[in-house]
Amino acid sequence: MNQLNIRFGREEDLEAIREIHNYFVRETSVTFEMEEASMENRRIWFEQFDETGIHQLLVAEQDDCLAGYSASLRFHERPAYAPSVMTSVYLHPDQTGKGIGRELYRALLESLEKTGKVHRAYGLVVIPNPASERLHKKLGFREAGLLEEAGFKLGRYHSVRIYERLMG
Numbered sequence: 001m002n003q004l005n006i007r008f009g010r011e012e013d014l015e016a017i018r019e020i021h022n023y024f025v026r027e028t029s030v031t032f033e034m035e036e037a038s039m040e041n042r043r044i045w046f047e048q049f050d051e052t053g054i055h056q057l058l059v060a061e062q063d064d065c066l067a068g069y070s071a072s073l074r075f076h077e078r079p080a081y082a083p084s085v086m087t088s089v090y091l092h093p094d095q096t097g098k099g100i101g102r103e104l105y106r107a108l109l110e111s112l113e114k115t116g117k118v119h120r121a122y123g124l125v126v127i128p129n130p131a132s133e134r135l136h137k138k139l140g141f142r143e144a145g146l147l148e149e150a151g152f153k154l155g156r157y158h159s160v161r162i163y164e165r166l167m168g
């Protein structure tokens, strides 16, 4: 693999992040987002991140191109869920299957552990998604449940497996 650089996401990454995000919104059910995001939407989305907080954005650069991003978001709006985060990772479709997802997601989890403020991380995987399920298990998540046919996108229902990781 050529030079892989993992770092915190910056505002100037948002256009490349938006392109990856919109591809998965438009073409797949791996995300339950249904509308492609504008740049304004991504700028507002970016405001939630803080390099020393529990909501972080990391990106992977391969040969100076943005190969993917990984983020921890608020898990649920109700305040008692505050020590839990929802984590996810998305690579550019040309960059999958080369180990980048593993490096990037691992870096996010390590960075979150360093804060000492996250109690649980949850990954919600729309199934089937063998690469994502394998990745979650590899990085210490366990299966915590199945939401059967919880979402409807691209003309059919989709089930979601909950992956849970103890942190800190």
Ligand SMILES: CC(C)(COP(=O)(O)OP(=O)(O)OC[C@H]1O[C@@H](n2cnc3c(N)ncnc32)[C@H](O)[C@@H]1OP(=O)(O)O)[C@@H](O)C(=O)NCCC(=O)NCCS
Binding pocket: 024, 030, 068, 088, 089, 090, 091, 092, 095, 096, 097, 098, 099, 100, 101, 102, 103, 123, 124, 125, 126, 129, 130, 131, 132, 134, 135, 138
């Ligand atoms: C899911 C995703 C982040 C995984 O990253 P990746 O770089 O492609 O995966 P890696 O090369 O790091 O491989 C991770 C593990 O999954 C396995 N794997 C990769 N692709 C696979 C596939 N198509 N089928 C089965 N297993 C697969 C790898 O062998 C590896 O397991 P191992 O360490 O035991 O060998 C990436 O494929 C992606 O962005 N997919 C589209 C978006 C998405 O689904 N995001 C997750 C939303 S929950």
